[in-house]
Amino acid sequence: MKLSPEQVKQVAHLARLEIRPEQLGHYAAQLSSILEMVSQLAAARTDAVEPMAHPLDMVQRLRPDAVTEEDRRADFQAIAPAVENGLYLVPKVIE
């Protein structure tokens, strides 16, 4: 599987990563070599095999629906790069 610079650009867009145009070719070559290594998987016979998402056979644990966390809004806002009047600031979304 070979990725073109154009495909890398598309994947980077999906991942919300800015990649400089002059880096696209380099990334395309490296990602292609990774996918080529990964393509060994195609040879494995897996017709009747259940996919394994997780090493432990466990189900999601439930807990009582009770408030256990204290309110630490101010602490969490203190580490944000830009806040004003208790709100997170982002560039204008609606024109």
Added chain:
Amino acid sequence: MHNLSIKELSEGLKAKRFSSRELTQHHLDRIARHDWALNSFITVTPERAMAQAAAADAQLAAGAGGPLTGIPLAQKDIFCTRGVKTSCGSKMLDRFVAPYDATIVEKLDAAGMVMLGKANMDEFAMGSSNETSWHGAVRNPWNPGRVPGGSSGGSAAAVAAGLAPAATATDTGGSIRQPAALTNLTGIKPTYGRVSRYGMIAFASSLDQAGVLARSAQDAAYVLQAMAGFDPRDSTSVDCPVDDYPAALDKPLRGLRIGLPDEFFAEGLEPGVRSCVEGAIKKLWELGAEFENVSLPNMPLSVPTYYVVAPAEASSNLARFDGVRYGHRADNAASLEELYKRSRGEGFGAEVQRRIMIGTYVLSHGYYDAYYLKAQKVRRLIYDDFKRAFASVDLVLGPTAQNVAFRLGDKGDDPVAMYLNDIYTIAANLAGIPALSMPCGFHDGLPVGVQLMGNFFDEARMLNVAHQYQQATDWHKRRPPGFE
């Protein structure tokens, strides 16, 4: 003091031969003297350390305290530490001061351990050489031109150089065991779910597990004892009792059955490494262990499986870094999309970007079945191989790495060559089983590690075997020249 075991340090503290403040200052002094050459710490926290040491001394003076009270350690910078920078080796989090403690930080604090600082690591734990850290590469105390392994390279270098008696670490594909092998340490990756992941910055959530890097199996047993256990704040934490690891160390090895998988001794294993591992097999046989061949036929597919599963999970986990709530934010973005893209483009290094893109690609429409679903099926085959092996043996043994520590920059621009470093370690993460690396000799003056892989929750047995081996050998007591 920096060559004593944790047990000896604890006895010294209890007998008042030295105080925790003296012990802590001694290690802080060693960091100040040596770490400019190693770069094993991202942040040193002398004030926090001396305050914890003073509290430990007060506890000890009152006749209280446990086996770890007053003993210093380094925390890998992947664990959130309240009020202390937690960078995860990334520019993205370079100004991130964690608002809460990871569970294991709380537990080790509660056990009376003294945090010296935060250890350097590959960015977001993605790397096998500690060269991807935004804070610069870490050097191997055994040879400053060589890598210490990764991603827990700072933890390993600090402990190997005697800058800390032990360190926490994490292992997603070998990040505890490979650095242990390359720096002559004992490193244990517990069973998936044994140690809480709460407050441990996520890389690949179905693989990540926290563990210990230490200078002996006995030291590792004491620290792991304080870390392990159920945590309701981690939904994948397992609610089953924790064995008494130190108490299990002394069991004789007679009757122990160890499996040797051909796949771990195939082409690619450096002859000098092989002969050290064979020496360990002979020694364990002399100690009473029995050996038989086992087969893990799908093991060679573990690297390709991992490089689908881990990047897929990483691309999802790292989606949280958006430049809005915390972490790096690009200046003067004109739109929200530009803010996301530039913050992430500037904040993540090349290896993290590669893995995010691979993960995004294998999860994208049209490729999901061919890559992600296929990898999950092969993961099951690898898991089944181990299940079959453990029906006839107690442990599986093989080398930890194919080679000794390589030179800095050697695998610079070839990600696949770097990934193949973890060929022997990744299978245990995919299966979820515990695994340990311990020193077993030297090749070209550089340390070699041998790996034990155990059945689920068999940490006590693995530490026991490593301890018995270390009673009969002295490889683990060798110290790097210049750091004795």
